[in-house]
Amino acid sequence: MEGRTDLTDQSTFTADEVAMFYDQLEEFFSAVLGESIHYGYWPDGIDSPSLTDAQDRLTALLGEKLALGPEHRLLDVGCGTGRPATLLAEALGCDITGITIAERQIEAADQRAAAAGVADRVRFQLADAMGMPFADDEFDAVLALESLLHMPDKKRALAEEHRVLRPGGLLVIADFFETKPLPPGTVPDAAVDVLPNHVPPPLDEMTGLVREAGFEVTEVLDITEQTRRSGEAILAAIGSYRPAVDSVQGKRIAEQVQQAIPLIVEHAQEHTGYVVLTARKAVSA
Numbered sequence: 576m577e578g579r580t581d582l583t584d585q586s587t588f589t590a591d592e593v594a595m596f597y598d599q600l601e602e603f604f605s606a607v608l609g610e611s612i613h614y615g616y617w618p619d620g621i622d623s624p625s626l627t628d629a630q631d632r633l634t635a636l637l638g639e640k641l642a643l644g645p646e647h648r649l650l651d652v653g654c655g656t657g658r659p660a661t662l663l664a665e666a667l668g669c670d671i672t673g674i675t676i677a678e679r680q681i682e683a684a685d686q687r688a689a690a691a692g693v694a695d696r697v698r699f700q701l702a703d704a705m706g707m708p709f710a711d712d713e714f715d716a717v718l719a720l721e722s723l724l725h726m727p728d729k730k731r732a733l734a735e736e737h738r739v740l741r742p743g744g745l746l747v748i749a750d751f752f753e754t755k756p757l758p759p760g761t762v763p764d765a766a767v768d769v770l771p772n773h774v775p776p777p778l779d780e781m782t783g784l785v786r787e788a789g790f791e792v793t794e795v796l797d798i799t800e801q802t803r804r805s806g807e808a809i810l811a812a813i814g815s816y817r818p819a820v821d822s823v824q825g826k827r828i829a830e831q832v833q834q835a836i837p838l839i840v841e842h843a844q845e846h847t848g849y850v851v852l853t854a855r856k857a858v859s860a
């Protein structure tokens with residue numbers, strides 16, 4: 576694969592580089608974040624520190640927004656290693672196709688779905704969200720759980736999500752948005768850019784992109800406060816992590832990311848919020 580290997584370069588990452596990032600860090604992510612690669616959700620009154628429980632609560636919340644049943648087909652864009660899709664298949668009974676740009680995630684995802692006994696209705700494949708191998712109108716709903724942040728061309732990704740949805744179908748996005756930009760002229764700390772494409776747009780810009788892609792935005796649910804504990808949960812997990820990655824390069828990148836995480840978390844806490852955005856494709860064009 577072409578491309579830089581120095582992941583502290585601050586220019587935009589390509590889809591190939593995002594794939595390399597996840598393929599090389601799969602062991603790292605499962606050690607630090609568990610089976611899901613996303614933030615957790617702590618609604619008022621829930622105090623348990625478990626990141627896994629909180630991640631599963633976020634997945635359950637997205638399941639409520641999707642409101643699908645056994646007769647429906649869901650596309651999970653950026654499926655990771657398959658825990659969200661597996662949980663949603665169990666909870667909703669729907670048919671799910673998950674796509675990821677990182678090849679190594681597919682094997683783990685397939686194994687997870689098989690172990691949960693849902694492999695008959697859940698499958699995973701390698702595909703780029705910015706050019707999907709699916710027919711127009713193929714799905715009843717699309718989920719983008721922390722995948723839009725990685726897209727170098729968000730307009731293209733949203734246009735594709737719109738194309739593969741049937742008229743009236745739902746798009747549910749869970750992602751970060753920028754709340755407080757760095758003051759003009761400030762150069763972000765290089766370590767903050769270790770994560771590919773992670774600096775998100777402000778909420779109004781993100782909502783605007785979704786509308787421009789042809790969707791009607793039906794709900795914008797700001798859960799910044801309810802996801803805030805994710806930062807400290809990740810920091811606690813990272814504190815006890817010791818790299819055990821096979822390849823020398825993978826180990827080097829894991830160490831880079833491990834060192835960068837406190838800064839990334841600090842940046843995320845100060846400069847980003849978290850939204851669940853629900854949108855509908857118009858019934859008639």
Ligand SMILES: C[S@@+](CC[C@H](N)C(=O)[O-])C[C@H]1O[C@@H](n2cnc3c(N)ncnc32)[C@H](O)[C@@H]1O
Pocket residue numbers: 590593594597610611612613652653654655656657658659674675676677680702703704705719720721722725726
């Ligand atoms: C932060 S992880 C979230 C994974 C999963 N949704 C979860 O919550 O466990 C981002 C995911 O987006 C995928 N991804 C990033 N860029 C992509 C692209 N261009 N096309 C398809 N998937 C992509 C990554 O491979 C990874 O699976």
